[in-house]
Amino acid sequence: MALPRVPPLxxxxxxxxxxxxxxxxxxxxxxxxxxxxxxPLEGATLALRPDFLALLLLYWCIKEPRYVGVGVAxxxxxxxxxxxxxxxxxxxxxxxxxxxxxxxxxxxVLRFPLWQQAAQVAVLLVLCAALVLLxxxxxxxxLPRWTYAVAPLVGALLWPVISVVLQWxxxxxxxxxxL
Amino acid sequence: MxxxxxxxxxxxxxxxxPLARLAFFGLVSLALLFADTRYRTLETLxxxxxxxxxxxxxxxxxxxxxxxxxxxSFASVSAxxxxxxxLRQQLAAQAANAQxxxxxxxxxxxxxxxxxxxxxxxxxxxVVEVLFAGRDPFSQKxxxxxxxxxxxxxxxxxxxxxxxxGQVTRVHPHLAEVTLITDKDHAVPVxxxxxxxxxxxxxxxxxxxxxxxxxxxNADVEVGDTLVTSGIDGTYPPxxxxxxxxxxERDAGQVFARISARPLAGVDRSRHLLVLSVPVALPPRPEExxxxxxxxxxGSGKARRP
Numbered sequence: 308m309a310l311p312r313v314p315p316l317x318x319x320x321x322x323x324x325x326x327x328x329x330x331x332x333x334x335x336x337x338x339x340x341x342x343x344x345x346x347p348l349e350g351a352t353l354a355l356r357p358d359f360l361a362l363l364l365l366y367w368c369i370k371e372p373r374y375v376g377v378g379v380a381x382x383x384x385x386x387x388x389x390x391x392x393x394x395x396x397x398x399x400x401x402x403x404x405x406x407x408x409x410x411x412x413x414x415x416v417l418r419f420p421l422w423q424q425a426a427q428v429a430v431l432l433v434l435c436a437a438l439v440l441l442x443x444x445x446x447x448x449x450l451p452r453w454t455y456a457v458a459p460l461v462g463a464l465l466w467p468v469i470s471v472v473l474q475w476x477x478x479x480x481x482x483x484x485x486l
Numbered sequence: 487m488x489x490x491x492x493x494x495x496x497x498x499x500x501x502x503x504p505l506a507r508l509a510f511f512g513l514v515s516l517a518l519l520f521a522d523t524r525y526r527t528l529e530t531l532x533x534x535x536x537x538x539x540x541x542x543x544x545x546x547x548x549x550x551x552x553x554x555x556x557x558x559s560f561a562s563v564s565a566x567x568x569x570x571x572x573l574r575q576q577l578a579a580q581a582a583n584a585q586x587x588x589x590x591x592x593x594x595x596x597x598x599x600x601x602x603x604x605x606x607x608x609x610x611x612x613v614v615e616v617l618f619a620g621r622d623p624f625s626q627k628x629x630x631x632x633x634x635x636x637x638x639x640x641x642x643x644x645x646x647x648x649x650x651x652g653q654v655t656r657v658h659p660h661l662a663e664v665t666l667i668t669d670k671d672h673a674v675p676v677x678x679x680x681x682x683x684x685x686x687x688x689x690x691x692x693x694x695x696x697x698x699x700x701x702x703x704n705a706d707v708e709v710g711d712t713l714v715t716s717g718i719d720g721t722y723p724p725x726x727x728x729x730x731x732x733x734x735e736r737d738a739g740q741v742f743a744r745i746s747a748r749p750l751a752g753v754d755r756s757r758h759l760l761v762l763s764v765p766v767a768l769p770p771r772p773e774e775x776x777x778x779x780x781x782x783x784x785g786s787g788k789a790r791r792p
Contacts, residue, residue, distance in 0.1 A: 338542070341542060342542055342545060342546055345539075345542060345543050345546040345618075346546045346549065346550075347546065347547060347550055347617075347618035349754075376504065376507065377504055377507040377508050377511055378507060378511065381511040381514070381515065384515075385518075385535065386535060386538070386539060389532055389535040389536050389539055390539050390542075390543065392625070392627050392629070392656070392663050393624070393625065394519055394522045394523060395518045395519065395521075395522040395528055395531070395532060396514075396515040396516070396517075396518035396519040396522065397515075397519060399511070399514075399515045399518070400511075400512060400515035400516065400519070403507075403508055403511040403512055403515065404508065404512070406504075406508075407504050407505070407507075407508040410504040411504075442519065443624050446519075446523065447670070447671075448624045448625075448670065448691065449670065449690075449691045449694075451624065451692070452693070
């Protein structure tokens with residue numbers, strides 16, 4: 308009698324076929340991302356805190372484009388605007404552009420090893436942060452300090468971790484060879 | 487031979503292309519940004535979303551509170567006793583002032599009655615707790631909970647033990663948004679306590695000190711002067727401490743002096759704040775006579791109302 312196997316906790320190979328993610332799992336992770344963004348942090352931790360929501364949106368736009376696309380990203384961005392008490396629409400705009408960029412890149416990104424994926428993700432996250440900054444500066448805000456660029460890079464460093472953890476429930480529990 | 491179908495089978499239909507969606511949502515975002523900057527018409531939308539977000543925001547406070555509770559349970563008894571003693575001293579020091587205040591207030595009211603000046607009917611205050619703050623590196627805003635005596639009022643001044651913190655700028659059903667005096671778009675009418683010179687203190691944004699702008703280089707302001715609210719705006723009651731002048735640059739080549747002041751209140755530290763009631767509405771500004779305006783602007787034809 309075979310014991311039920313626990314899926315391995317290392318990145319899936321490109322040729323490995325994963326099960327589709329469940330919609331409630333996607334929604335739950337996005338809610339957790341919003342929660343992490345709403346944590347009342349201050350000072351250095353705030354400067355280091357990556358935009359978890361942008362990171363998760365990017366992940367699901369790349370992995371499950373059927374569930375998460377430009378529309379979902381836009382709506383979640385609107386919630387983020389309300390949570391931050393900023394102008395309505397700035398995170399919405401940035402996340403919508405992010406989702407579109409993910410749609411554009413998604414077939415290519417997954418072919419790379421995780422750390423190279425992280426480098427490409429860094430570019431996308433910086434783009435997203437730059438869009439928010441652009442809207443703020445057009446609205447008359449002063450330029451922030453250079454530390455503003457740190458958070459997207461921290462987000463990119465988290466990409467391998469998030470990839471491994473979030474694809475864990477989708478891994479098949481038995482290997483295809485042992486049918 | 488069958489024809490190739492002109493359209494893909496229905497299970498390939500995935501709605502509009504991503505670019506079309508991006509264009510649509512991008513335009514909606516820009517429209518929202520524009521509407522939110524120019525008009526205050528989106529408050530109902532914002533309020534609805536705020537209600538939906540409220541449970542999540544409450545939940546986001548839990549980790550901090552748990553950490554705080556753990557830290558508190560490790561606080562030593564001696565540290566607490568020390569703090570207690572300090573607070574007692576503070577209370578004793580303020581008691582003298584507080585006792586004198588009652589008689590002085592009475593005397594003031596009598597004098598005002600003699601002079602026929604409308605008195606300021608005492609200001610009510612509600613204690614509120616800061617729920618969360620400062621996630622956005624660009625704006626200086628706080629969220630406070632509902633006051634103990636009902637909801638806070640829009641436009642009310644917010645202070646702490648040391649001075650003015652800011653003003654209530656949005657009221658949601660469960661919480662209210664306070665714009666701090668350090669916010670870039672915030673201005674407080676102030677007066678130099680020592681010399682009585684009136685001015686306006688403008689916030690400068692995150693990490694920068696508020697400034698007194700448009701002050702002549704020879705204005706009677708010195709480093710160390712305390713700025714108090716002048717009360718002429720009808721929002722802040724007069725006499726509240728706001729800031730202390732910390733840097734002063736008088737350059738004969740410049741039209742205005744550069745004066746920076748550090749807020750006295752714990753703008754980014756205080757946990758509990760006091761929301762004052764909104765003062766009585768000021769009488770409307772008197773209409774300027776039309777001929778005076780015409781006389782001031784000769785040749786401009788009809789006087790135009792701003």
